[in-house]
Amino acid sequence: xxxxxxxxxxxxxxxxxxxxxxxxxxxxxxxxxxxxxxxxxxxxxxxxxxxxxxxxxxxxxxxxxxxxxxxxxxxxxxxxxxxxxxxxxxxxxxxxxxxxxxxxxxxxxxxxxxxxxxxxxxxxxxxxxxxxxxxxxxxxxxxxxxxxxxxxxxxxxxxxxxxxxxxxxxxxxxxxxxxxxxxxxxxxxxxxxxxxxxxxxxxxxxxxxxxxxxxxxxxxxxxxxxxxxxxxxxxxxxxxxxxxxxxxxxxxxxxxxxxxxxxxxxxxxxxxxxxxxxxxxxxxxxxxxxxxxxxxxxxxxxxxxxxxxxxxxxxxxxxxxxxxxxxxxxxxxxxxxxxxxxxx
Numbered sequence: 001x002x003x004x005x006x007x008x009x010x011x012x013x014x015x016x017x018x019x020x021x022x023x024x025x026x027x028x029x030x031x032x033x034x035x036x037x038x039x040x041x042x043x044x045x046x047x048x049x050x051x052x053x054x055x056x057x058x059x060x061x062x063x064x065x066x067x068x069x070x071x072x073x074x075x076x077x078x079x080x081x082x083x084x085x086x087x088x089x090x091x092x093x094x095x096x097x098x099x100x101x102x103x104x105x106x107x108x109x110x111x112x113x114x115x116x117x118x119x120x121x122x123x124x125x126x127x128x129x130x131x132x133x134x135x136x137x138x139x140x141x142x143x144x145x146x147x148x149x150x151x152x153x154x155x156x157x158x159x160x161x162x163x164x165x166x167x168x169x170x171x172x173x174x175x176x177x178x179x180x181x182x183x184x185x186x187x188x189x190x191x192x193x194x195x196x197x198x199x200x201x202x203x204x205x206x207x208x209x210x211x212x213x214x215x216x217x218x219x220x221x222x223x224x225x226x227x228x229x230x231x232x233x234x235x236x237x238x239x240x241x242x243x244x245x246x247x248x249x250x251x252x253x254x255x256x257x258x259x260x261x262x263x264x265x266x267x268x269x270x271x272x273x274x275x276x277x278x279x280x281x282x283x284x285x286x287x288x289x290x291x292x293x294x295x296x297x298x299x300x301x302x303x304x305x306x307x308x309x310x311x312x313x314x315x316x317x318x319x320x321x322x323x324x325x326x327x328x329x330x331x332x333x334x335x336x337x338x339x340x341x342x343x344x
Contacts, residue, residue: 004061009054017043160243161187163218168247173291176236177223179243183236186221225284230276233283237261259305260287269312274323278316285315 015022017040026261093282164178164187179184228236241261244254264283269275 005054009051011050011057012054014044014047014051017047086091096285152195159187160184160239161190161219163248165247168243168249171249171291171294173288174240175222176225176228176233176240178219179236180228180232180237181235183219183222184239186219190219225287226277226281228280230280233280234265256303258303260307262303263307267307269316274316274318274319278312278319281315282312286311 017026021041025043026036026039029042030036034042050152066232093156129168145230160178160183166173166182167174193261237257241254241257260283264279267275267279272278286304286308290302293299294302
């Protein structure tokens, strides 16, 4: 759910993308084959597109606020006015006995107390409505009703970063680290309000768009899938599938991922030497290859849930070779630092 805008985008001015602060962006675009002027035009077009989207959103929110205010005013008019409550009349004062030679002094008629309650009630209600914070009124546009008898769930799934959720929304490969406890904690530490987000470039198809940095910038703490611990993998893949479904992936794709992860967790390789490293490497390579295949316009896409034992053995041999080479280097380094025997 997008947050309500706090600033009128009609007041924003397009930045000077030809200036020095935007040189890194222009250089990135020039590296794709664009000229410097084409890069400036692309950045300007991306900003204008984004600003137009925000203007439309601002207009929709303003219309919704006005509709809510009109409905509240109409409800106030339809309510019948409350009749004023009768006030007890005070007893008239008893006149003092007057001497006979003086005419009785005229006592002013007691005026009934001015009843303001009938007018003050509706005015108080209207004033309370006018004094209600605008934030509360706008919240009604987005907030759903809640079940007064429903408690919060016993387990709350941690929320990954906007970068990871944006990857899933675009059906792109995303490292499982973002769905580990460490990744979600990193996202919580890096979380900023939408109004404070800077913008960065993101390529969508053949277009370059300006997007909030949080949704396009990878975490510096991210760990490749092959380097995760087995416990991290076990936790992350469950959260990953949950957010895959929330991102709108087809049910058959999500179920294929579930079977894929289940096969890996129950593989006999778990008990082999370097078995968990083999399985993590297989997962990383195969899942990335699966996502790449689905992005291609032609050719069949394989079923990721079907484990290829031949590929698994190839990965096992590669890891064994790397492990053996590392061991040889460690032994050689150890022997090199041993003191040489003295000649007799």
